[in-house]
Amino acid sequence: MKADIVVLGAGIVGLSTAIHLARRGKSVVLLDRRGAGEETSFGNAGLIQREGVFPYGFPHDFGALFRYALNNTIDAHYHFRALPGLVPFLARYWWHSGFTQHSRIARLYAPLIENSIAEHEDLINASGAGELIRKDGWMKVFRTEKARDAAYKEAESLSIAFGVNHQKLSASELKVLEPSIKVDLAGGLRWTDPWSIRDPHSLNKAYLAYFQSLGGRLVSGDAATLEHVLEGPGWRVATPEGPLEAREVVVALGPWADTVTRKLGYHFPLAVKRGYHMHYGTQEGAHLNNWVLDAERGYFLAPMLRGIRLTTGAEFAFRDSPKTPVQLTRAEPVAREFFPLAERRDEEPWMGARPCTPDMMPIIGKAPRHQGLWLAFGHAHHGMTLGPVTGRALAEAMLGEKTVVDLKPYRPDRFLA
Structure with missing residues (x-):
């Protein structure tokens, strides 16, 4: 098999990149060991986070650090065995999360976020997936006035600096919006710009069908077999149907990117x-009308097509270690006290891995030491949000077009000596 370009990884980033290349007349093969959107892009809160200008940083206040060190929270958990190997990364992550550095990163990150809705809308319309989308934002709710007021102050700053919109909600307004919530709340904050996705996997499948309508192909294969062919087409990767050759290749493998990049030096x-989710039914008469973050407890409830999806925070562990859904175990009883959840609808918790860089920004652009090698990974918590804008910008860069956003801040060589 031959193609102009092979895209390794059929998550939202790889799929979006493949679409934009196919739109530009390139013969594109999308290669994955599974189907489209069946790894990290499968399980998330289903948000296109237009408000997410500040990527998720490492806390700097002593109280939060002490709380996480106890290793008994819903929003964070770590494996002791993984810590020694993670220390260099965490140290750099902590440094970049300082106020000055984090503010600078937000300014560099903002152009990606600012284009997230428009680029998803383009693909949603093209793929006929509008029924999967809600356009009414999402809510944080607060149990204490202190947390509420701090969130209001932060939201006002973001609105001034980056033009994101929000609505402050009183306790009585929350009661009207979410009458099934069982706890007394001090108020809420609705981010009004974001869109939400009723089933992220179905959205990925709709994007795949659109890619295939453009002449693109999805094939099964092991990206780790990629090799650079010095005399020949450029790149070769093994598939069950035989070798696949192309002049250019895009590595969009998320947390598995290093299986290819390390072999190439x-x-x-x-x-x-890592993160987990589980779907639940609801008790008779109960309804969850909005995507809701219980901000002071650290879990998220989302009304998906399959049921109410409960998602957890971050687990720091080896990528391929067995599942340890302790955060879900901690979150479920708290969530049941908050909202009348009923039966579990999944046989076991889903687990995914978010690929993260220490400066919290993705790696997007041309690999510096190989001709025809392009990289697009490291989107952390915002892979679903940033997939389409990343795909468009990278396709434009590959074809020498003016890019929708400046890719210099995300260039791969910023991490290379």
């Missing part, structure tokens, strides 16, 4: 934050 500081 690139050592990016890529770590993972």
